[in-house]
Amino acid sequence: MAKSDLSNPSMEAGENAAETLAPMRNLLGHVSTLAELETLVEGFRKEHPEEMLLFRGQTTCYPTVRSGLSRPKARYQPDVEQGLGAIIGGILGHDSVSIRNVPFRRAVLQHYSVQTHYIDLTSDMGVAAWFATSTLRPRRVIYAGAPLRTLDQSSYERRTEGLGYVLLFAIPNADELIANQRLFDISNLEPFLRPARQKAWLMSDRAPLLPDPNDFWAATITVDCGHFQSALSMQQLFPPPAEDKGYARLTDIPFVEIPDEWMRKEEEPRSEKKLKIDFGMRALPVPEYTARTDKDEFDHKWSDRTLSEAKPMQMWPAWNFELIDEISSISGNVANATKLTLSPRAQRILHDPGHNIPLRWPNLGTDELLFTFAQFGHDKVCDIEYPYHGVWLHRDKELVIEHPMTADEDVMNVHAGHVFEFIGQDLQRHDIGTSCKCGEPEGHEARVRAMLRLSALVEIEVLSMIPHPLNFSNWYFVL
DSSP, X not given: OEEEEOXXXXXXXXXXXXXXXXXXXXXXXXXSSHHXXXXXXXXXXXXXXTSEEEEXXXXXXXXXXXXXXXXXXXXXOHHHHHHHHHXXXXXXXXXXXXXXXXXXXXXXXXXXXXXXXXXXXXSOHHHHHHHHTEEEEEEEEXXXXXXXXXXXXXXXXXXXXXXXXXXXXXXXXXXXXHHTTSEEEOSSBTTBOHHHHTTEEEEEOOTTSSOOGGGTEEEEEEEETTTOOOSOOHHHHSOOTTTOHHHHHHHTSOEEEEOHHHHSOTTSOOOTTSOOOOEEEESSOOOEEOOTTSOOOSOHHHXXXXXXXXXXXXXXXXXXOBGGGTSTTOOOBGGGOEEXXXXXXXXXXXXXXXXXXXXXXXXXXXXEEEEEEOEEEOSSOOOOOSSEEEEEEEEETTEEEEEEEEEOSSOEEEOOOOEEEEETTEEEEEOOTTSOOSSOHHHHHHHHHHHHTHHHHHHTTSSOEEEOTTOOTTEEEEO
């Protein structure tokens, strides 16, 4: 069960009735009931008969509306964006040409709290009013499993004072924006139920490209939170995984481990006597929407899976192996590698993709890659087997130097491998004095070929590459 609350949610701005109205555009009026809201909107609609009206509810009225990735300091990782889209594609299926569309898939992710270049809108003014009069309460709790897991949970509470804001977007060229993949109706998107309940639309927000959503923000209505009553509830608008099968698939994505050492501040002494506690968290940071009084709607004991690795492989930057000590003309070090943790499914597909897959060096901005082969850990079943395996690949122009890796609970070992010449699709093995003497060089070559299939398999959406949920810059997971 969840043991403790790790965060105290702060009050959102905009809950004070005296809040300044200066940023608002074209204030239409103030409402206390849904009927009053409908009357104001109907009057506005009559003045804009040729324009599509969409709505957005906010507890604070900022001067502009911005998407998550368009805000300052938002981190954008293009190699990962395709992997995230592939996750949605795998849930929706690959039959529809429109659903295969990458912008469309990113828009779906936006609705499940993954930052994208889209803003949430709705065709239902009542839904917008509910968001305007409800405060988001995020919290992080600890689930006492193996490992301990952090769970990001969110709930909404009805506001009893202050102002909410319903923003009206009047769109004269909606058909054109839809055709150009800048505006998406995702309200009928099985198996995802949340967008249907929220009558969801999404609009692109990618400056300097048009449209700029703020160009369509035509009017604002203030809502009296102390008097406005909504028939909607969080349970209706955020249905649990048992009802929302698409959401259930997202929450089924495994947890990943966060070593204690990665969480310490640099200046903190690394005393061996200090208690070390490793955590797990979702590989895809999708929050659970649940009321504090609700029973747990997420079966963590039986459903959670955690991608597990040996501690030395988690702490690979602490292991120093200078390549120049083995090959005098080539510099490299496993400590500087970008790490890709492969799920059991990814391992199977890379080694046996079923058809011819082109070979490429992954486009991650580095010539140093460490592939580690993870296992699944469960709360109720412990079937982890040591040693763990992996492979370190170093690229030097047209050469790829391979070293198999193993690790137990305490030590990571670097084993002798082979050198390959990699030009185009031609991968040719060469023996050098330090080559492995195992007598099975074909196994080494098969392993290198498997790793070099990764980029192509991500591109065709067979595999997904996502960053560590804490955005460690050189650690990715392949699912």
